[in-house]
Amino acid sequence: MSPSPQLFRTLVLLIALSAVGISHAQFEKSPVLDAQTILRPEILSGKSYRIADAVETVGFLNRYSIEFDFGNLSALGNEQLIQRIGEFEAIGMLREYKQSEEFGKTLEQTLEQTVQRALNLVLKPGKSLANIGSGASKTVIRARETMRRGLEKSGAEKSC
Amino acid sequence: MIARASDAKNETDVNFFARTFSLLARYEVQEKTKFSKLILVKGFPAGVTAGNKPVIPLDIDLLAWTPQIAAQITNFRAPRGTVLYLSGRATKLSKQQIAAAGLVLREDSIPGFYQKSWRP
Structure with a gap:
């Protein structure tokens, strides 16, 4: 038994109305998310930063507020947040290195050498300039040797 | 498409194309596939798989079913089976609406960012 035309029309109308209901009436608002709920702990905070709990969604992207040791910042989108975290880590590592003993020693040595060179230029100008000259002449000799070897090699290849 | 990317007028457009191509490359790696060609679907770059399925x-980051998103998805008028390859996650309602439109949704193309258990 086939359904009557009246019943068929009613069914079509009901389906059409429910479809309109789904696609137009039910919309969501862009939510405010909780960073502690959505982010993995290793992303949520690091040595020098912490992400604030409230995460707004702006258009298609999440906007994160970051409490960084050197001030508050924001990141628009997950991708930018990952970049920022990388930068924070790098800054953190540099800061640690700067505070380390090794950095102090290297800095001391570099300063010592620079001062020594400057003093040499003033106290023994002839010898210092000769050293610079010998350094430069060694470079020229090395370049000439390389060129000669290159020419010899190409000559040998041609003769083969 | 490359010409269009190189004609980008501002940083936002450049970033958009860079991110889009990066996502397409990620899809190829994750799905162990190669796109046969790249096309534009309503101005959006898309890759076409060997099975002729646009991606x-x-x-x-978060796909909520807002009027703005609904308009975009409706505007796509993409063929059934088209894959929407999302960098983030989608709400339950978005998933239902996208499925109703005959599209396939793939979430979380950047793994290791959101908590596994979190569902919007």
Whole structure:
């Protein structure tokens, strides 16, 4: 038994109305998310930063507020947040290195050498300039040797 | 498409194209496939798989079914089976609406960012 035309029309109308209901009436608002709920702990905070709990969604992207040791910042989108975290880590590592003993020693040595060179230029100008000259002449000799070897090699290849 | 990317007028457009191509490359790696060609679907770059299925990468952190998103998806008028390849995650309602439109949704193309258990 086939359904009557009246019943068929009613069914079509009901389906059409429910479809309109789904696609137009039910919309969501862009939510405010909780960073502690959505982010993995290793992303949520690091040595020098912490992400604030409230995460707004702006258009298609999440906007994160970051409490960084050197001030508050924001990141628009997950991708930018990952970049920022990388930068924070790098800054953190540099800061640690700067505070380390090794950095102090290297800095001391570099300063010592620079001062020594400057003093040499003033106290023994002839010898210092000769050293610079010998350094430069060694470079020229090395370049000439390389060129000669290159020419010899190409000559040998041609003769083969 | 490359010409269009190189004609980008501002940083936002450049970033958009860079992110889009990066997502397409990620899809190829994750799915162990190669796109046969790249096309534009309503201005959105898309890769076409060997099975002739378009894959539209969308750099969206959270896909909520807002009027704005609904308009975009409706505007796509993409063929059934088109894959929307999302960088983030989608709400339950978005998933239902996208499925109703005959599109396939792939979430979380950047793994290791959101908590596994979190569902919007």
